[in-house]
Amino acid sequence: MRKTVKVIILDTESEYLKEFCRVYCNQSFDLLGIPVLISQEDFAHIFSEPDKTGKRRFCQRRAKKMMFIKAIIEKIVAIELGFEEDTGNFAVFSHDLDCVIYLKPWPSTKSLRLMTFFDFGKDFVKMFQKQKRKCVELNPKDFKEAVVSRLTTSRDVDS
Known part of the structure; x- marks a missing residue:
């Protein structure tokens, strides 16, 4: 089955923000039936390095791959x-796209919030394994249960 994910090439940071x-x-x-929030306020963090x-700067390499986020959330590509x-964050890895998104439980809205996205580039295998070591692997059922548990029992303040 053919799967296509767009790469968007624009000239300026403001054009990427608008897109x-x-x-x-x-x-x-939603991811596996759990709402996912994506906010304009998060653009600067998601698409900077x-x-x-140590100062964060806009990264066009990340921004042009913004449609990868949608492909992962909508499960157009295989995910882990x-x-x-x-950190209490959930990771969604895509081997097909050589990247990962991180989602944070957001109890006040009963949803997950997109925290960051990054691609692994040429060192994909090394970086993928490094990030995976930080995580407990979950199947879809356990993922949903873990998210729901953190959304309903979390005393953390959304931040």
Whole structure:
């Protein structure tokens, strides 16, 4: 079966922000029946990387792959699910796209919030394994149960 995921090439950060808002903001997404929120406020973090001084800078390489996020959430591509116990975030890996998204439980909205996205680039196998070691692997049923549990019992403040 043929699967296609777009790469979007624009000229400026503001054009990418506009496209991000058009595709993701105020849209309804769910992963395995769990709502996923994507906010304009998260654009700067999702599509930036630290420079040599540690300051975060817009990363066109990430931004042009923004449609990978949708492909992962909508399960257009095969995914692997994980939970990072130290952060409380959920990881959704895609071998097909060489990337991962991280989702945070957002109890006040009973949803998951997109926290970040990154591709592994040329060191995919090494980086994929490094990120996977941080996670407890989950099957879809356990993923849903873990998310629901954190959405209904979390005393954490959304931040």
